[in-house]
Amino acid sequence: RKEVEQDPGPFNVPEGATVAFNCTYSNSASQSFFWYRQDCRKEPKLLMSVYSSGNEDGRFTAQLNRASQYISLLFRDSKLSDSATYLCVFLSGNTGKLIFGQGTTLQVKP
Amino acid sequence: EAGVTQFPSHSVIEKGQTVTLRCDPISGHDNLYWYRRVMGKEIKFLLHFVKESKQDESGMPNNRFLAERTGGTYSTLKVQPAELEDSGVYFCASSQFFDGPLHFGNGTRLTVT
Numbered sequence: 001r002k003e004v005e006q007d008p009g010p011f012n013v014p015e016g017a018t019v020a021f022n023c024t025y026s027n028s029a030s031q032s033f034f035w036y037r038q039d040c041r042k043e044p045k046l047l048m049s050v051y052s053s054g055n056e057d058g059r060f061t062a063q064l065n066r067a068s069q070y071i072s073l074l075f076r077d078s079k080l081s082d083s084a085t086y087l088c089v090f091l092s093g094n095t096g097k098l099i100f101g102q103g104t105t106l107q108v109k110p
Numbered sequence: 111e112a113g114v115t116q117f118p119s120h121s122v123i124e125k126g127q128t129v130t131l132r133c134d135p136i137s138g139h140d141n142l143y144w145y146r147r148v149m150g151k152e153i154k155f156l157l158h159f160v161k162e163s164k165q166d167e168s169g170m171p172n173n174r175f176l177a178e179r180t181g182g183t184y185s186t187l188k189v190q191p192a193e194l195e196d197s198g199v200y201f202c203a204s205s206q207f208f209d210g211p212l213h214f215g216n217g218t219r220l221t222v223t
Contacts, residue, residue: 004152042216096158098143100152
């Protein structure tokens with residue numbers, strides 16, 4: 001079983017739609033979680049960290065469910081510029097090693 | 111502030127040849143990481159330096175890969191001899207603290223033919 005599982009998509013949505021992605025992880029000891037965004041042929045960039053109590057950053061909301069071992073990313077009022085691959089990531093142990101999911105591809109259409 | 115820079119951006123080599131990738135982290139970042147993404151797969155950890163020391167090299171695929179960070183500044187990743195399955199995008203990242211946000215370079219796209 002993979003350490004991080006994501007639905008690769010692609011998800012095709014119209015502008016203005018609300019989008020939600022889930023990601024499950026297998027290592028119950030994982031403490032730190034993140035969502036990264038990767039544009040085509042570019043490097044991954046940190047979108048937001050995911051806190052236990054859930055957190056918002058503008059149009060984006062991230063949540064963590066430790067009991068079910070998943071994290072989610074929701075964003076409202078999607079824009080064409082949101083088209084990208086969204087990577088679910090967690091920090092493994094205390095060495096700074098990141099474990100990446102395969103990513104979920106989002107295409108926002110006009 | 112200059113970001114993480116990687117060189118070259120692309121490299122096409124033949125099987126059996128040697129390639130050396132270079133990464134310059136953000137100045138002052140003690141933590142330097144190498145990651146790799148092969149076609150259709152997730153990004154995978156290769157190794158982690160803290161200054162010039164290898165903190166974790168558990169992700170290095172085999173002894174054809176050699177990473178160095180002499181002086182604790184820039185790092186090199188050498189593949190010798192290269193095999194077809196080494197093709198992919200090699201990312202370098204750095205951070206000030208091990209649990210801090212990682213700043214990724216643009217990556218080196220390696221193609222082995």
